Amino acid sequence: MDEIPRIRERIDEIDQRLVLLLKDRYENARLLGRIKRARSLESRDPEREKVILRKVQGTTVRLGLEPKVTLPIFKEIFNFSVQAQQTPSHNHAIGLEGKKILVAGGTGGMGRFMANFASVHGASVKIIGRTVPRTRKIAKELEVEAGSISDATESDIVIVAVPMESVVETSIDIAKFMRKGALLTDLSSVKTGIADRISAKIPDGPEYVSLHPLFGPGVDHTTGQNIAAIPFRTGPQWKSFSRALRKAGARVHLMPGAYHDRVMGQVQVLHHFALLTLGASLRKWDGKLMTSSIVGTLERIEGLLNNWDTTIGIQRLNPFSQVVRREFAKACGQLAKMQQSDLSNIESVLQSNVQKWSRKL
Ligand SMILES: NC(=O)c1ccc[n+]([C@@H]2O[C@H](COP(=O)([O-])OP(=O)(O)OC[C@H]3O[C@@H](n4cnc5c(N)ncnc54)[C@H](OP(=O)(O)O)[C@@H]3O)[C@@H](O)[C@H]2O)c1
Incomplete structure (x- = not known):
C-alpha cells in the first residue's frame, strides 16, 4: 500500500x-x-x-x-x-465592545474565564463573589470591577457562573433586578431541574438562554470550543451575544435541555465515572514506569479533582446518571469474568461504536 x-x-x-x-x-x-x-x-x-x-x-x-x-x-x-x-482588542471587534456585563461567581474558574473573555473584547465587566475582599482581589487581578447584585439593573448581560446547586436561587435573585431586554445566562453543566426552573420563575422582562461551555476553566481561548445553548427566551441581546461568541471562534449549538442532559450522560457522566473508578483502582502502581497514554489519563483525572464540585454535581444532578452508571457496572461485570465467558458480544459492540465515532472525528 x-x-x-x-x-x-x-x-x-x-x-x-x-x-x-x-x-x-x-x-x-x-x-x-x-x-x-x-x-x-x-x-x-x-x-x-x-x-x-x-x-x-x-x-x-x-x-x-x-x-x-x-x-x-x-x-x-x-x-x-x-x-x-x-x-488592542478593538482591532478584533466581536460586538461586545461597551456592553455592560455582570458575572455572578466571577471569582471562580468559569466566572473568571467569562469575565476575562468579555473584558478582553472590550466589554465593561463587573464580577460578584461570595466575599467582598476576595471579589476585590480577583477583580484587580483580572483588571475588571468588583460589583454587587444591584449592578444587574444596569447590565446588558448577566452571566451566572456559580455551583450548580446555587444556580437557580442566584439566577432568580439577580433576574429581579434586570431590565427588559437584558440577557440572563447561566453556565450550569446540567439543565433538567435547573434551567427549566429558572425559566419558570424569573420575571418576563429579561431574555434567558442557558449555556454550557463544553470546556473547563483551564482553557484560554474560545476558538473551536463547543458551547451548548438552551434557548428559553431569545431576543436582540442573545442574537448579539451568540454572534459575538461565534465571531470569537466558538461553536454555539442550540438544543433542548433534555437532549443536552442525555448526551452529557455519556460525554460527562460516563466518561468522568470511568476515569474516577480507574483513578480509585490504581492502588498498586508506584507511578515509575509511564506510557504517554497513562500520562494523558492521569492529567484528565487530575482535571476532575481540580473541578471536584462540578464533577460530583454532574454525577448527582444529571437525570440520566443512574442508568448510565448501571450500564457501566454491567459492562465491568461482564469484562471482569473474561476467563469464563465469551466476550465476542462486547467486542462487536466496541467495534461498531469505534466505527461510529471515528466517522465523526
Ligand atoms: N469547571 C468546569 O469545568 C465547568 C465547565 C462548564 C460549566 N461549568 C459550570 O460553571 C459553573 C461554575 O463552575 P466553576 O467550576 O467555575 O466553579 P467554582 O470555580 O467553584 O466557582 C464558583 C463561583 O461561585 C461562587 N459560589 C460558591 N458557592 C456559592 C453559593 N452558594 N452561592 C453563590 N455563589 C457561590 C464562588 O465564590 P467564591 O470565590 O467566593 O468561592 C465562585 O465565584 C457551574 O454551574 C458549573 O456547572 C463548569
Whole structure:
C-alpha cells in the first residue's frame, strides 16, 4: 500500500495542531499585552526571549533536531507575539465592545474565564463573589470591577457562573433586578431541574438562554470550543451575544435541555465515572514506569479533582446518571469474568461504536 497519502494525512493533522497552538500563544500574548500596556511596560522583552531560546535549544538537542532549524522559527514566533501584544482588542471587534456585563461567581474558574473573555473584547465587566475582599482581589487581578447584585439593573448581560446547586436561587435573585431586554445566562453543566426552573420563575422582562461551555476553566481561548445553548427566551441581546461568541471562534449549538442532559450522560457522566473508578483502582502502581497514554489519563483525572464540585454535581444532578452508571457496572461485570465467558458480544459492540465515532472525528 502506498504510504505517501497516509503520511501526508498525518502531516496535515500536525499542521492543524500547530495552527491551534499558534492561536493559543497569540491569545496569551494579547492578554499579556493588555496587562503590559496598563503597567506601561515594553512589549518586547529581550531577556525573556533569551531564556525561551535557551530552553528551546535544550529540548531541540535532546530530541536530536538541529537548533539552526528550530531557533529561527521561534524568532519569527517572537515577532508574531510582539505584534499580538500590540493589537488592542478593538482591532478584533466581536460586538461586545461597551456592553455592560455582570458575572455572578466571577471569582471562580468559569466566572473568571467569562469575565476575562468579555473584558478582553472590550466589554465593561463587573464580577460578584461570595466575599467582598476576595471579589476585590480577583477583580484587580483580572483588571475588571468588583460589583454587587444591584449592578444587574444596569447590565446588558448577566452571566451566572456559580455551583450548580446555587444556580437557580442566584439566577432568580439577580433576574429581579434586570431590565427588559437584558440577557440572563447561566453556565450550569446540567439543565433538567435547573434551567427549566429558572425559566419558570424569573420575571418576563429579561431574555434567558442557558449555556454550557463544553470546556473547563483551564482553557484560554474560545476558538473551536463547543458551547451548548438552551434557548428559553431569545431576543436582540442573545442574537448579539451568540454572534459575538461565534465571531470569537466558538461553536454555539442550540438544543433542548433534555437532549443536552442525555448526551452529557455519556460525554460527562460516563466518561468522568470511568476515569474516577480507574483513578480509585490504581492502588498498586508506584507511578515509575509511564506510557504517554497513562500520562494523558492521569492529567484528565487530575482535571476532575481540580473541578471536584462540578464533577460530583454532574454525577448527582444529571437525570440520566443512574442508568448510565448501571450500564457501566454491567459492562465491568461482564469484562471482569473474561476467563469464563465469551466476550465476542462486547467486542462487536466496541467495534461498531469505534466505527461510529471515528466517522465523526
Ligand atoms: N469547571 C468546569 O469545568 C465547568 C465547565 C462548564 C460549566 N461549568 C459550570 O460553571 C459553573 C461554575 O463552575 P466553576 O467550576 O467555575 O466553579 P467554582 O470555580 O467553584 O466557582 C464558583 C463561583 O461561585 C461562587 N459560589 C460558591 N458557592 C456559592 C453559593 N452558594 N452561592 C453563590 N455563589 C457561590 C464562588 O465564590 P467564591 O470565590 O467566593 O468561592 C465562585 O465565584 C457551574 O454551574 C458549573 O456547572 C463548569
